């Protein structure tokens with residue numbers, strides 16, 4: 481059984497203006513990137529999965545259970561969403577309180593909640609900032625705190641909305657490691673991103689949204705090989721992929737390392 485599936489999902493904010501137009505998808509536990517031009521409906525889709533928005537038509541199933549038949553609290557145990565903008569998420573004046581809020585809300589004992597919060601802060605490299613005010617930190621650190629807040633609840637499904645925006649190289653590498661760690665623990669990671677190098681390097685599956693529909697869905701290599709369809713969706717593949725395509729290579733390269741290996745093989 482798919483850990484998460486959606487059937488014929490429709491949504492609109494305003495009557496007559498459909499944002500999602502019948503999305504049907506099944507998710508296994510492969511880390512999956514969701515890409516597509518601005519306004520394609522990616523964040524709306526994530527909010528529907530998390531139960532923050534209700535479908536106009538269609539259904540969302542988490543481990544076979546229709547989310548229409550679950551409570552917000554039950555869903556919070558299963559799905560965590562890291563918002564694109566930390567200011568939509570942060571509201572406490574101490575880092576530790578912010579990260580403990582979710583576990584406490586799930587009715588964990590204070591000591592367990594604190595231990596889970598500290599473990600999560602450790603994972604994002606912020607364990608030495610427990611008593612800081614999140615509002616005194618930079619955007620990059622605020623985003624890491626938002627990630628920790630979700631990880632502390634230990635959900636089975638973690639959705640990241642644009643995790644690499646405003647992140648420097650070490651923070652990006654840390655986010656990659658977190659995703660790999662979650663994968664090893666058998667969790668499903670879905671990530672909305674405009675960062676194509678990140679998508680290519682990290683995710684096994686990629687789904688392309690275009691105007692409220694799924695335009696492409698496959699392994700990340702299959703998807704980035706679809707040059708014409710991606711152009712139609714206004715998505716530019718990673719530079720190394722484009723380089724290979726422009727040179728007429730039959731292989732699709734996803735990372736600089738793959739390109740280097742290819743060149744060494746050929747020389």
Ligand SMILES: Nc1ncnc2c1ncn2[C@@H]1O[C@H](COP(=O)(O)OP(=O)(O)OP(=O)(O)O)[C@@H](O)[C@H]1O
Nearest residue numbers: 493494499516517518519520521522523524525689
């Ligand atoms: N709260 C809202 N009320 C009305 N319209 C909205 C609201 N939120 C988003 N929209 C509109 O819905 C459409 C889809 O937005 P959404 O944020 O889901 O797209 P996206 O693919 O995540 O875009 P981006 O990559 O820019 O984040 C856009 O046209 C957007 O303007």
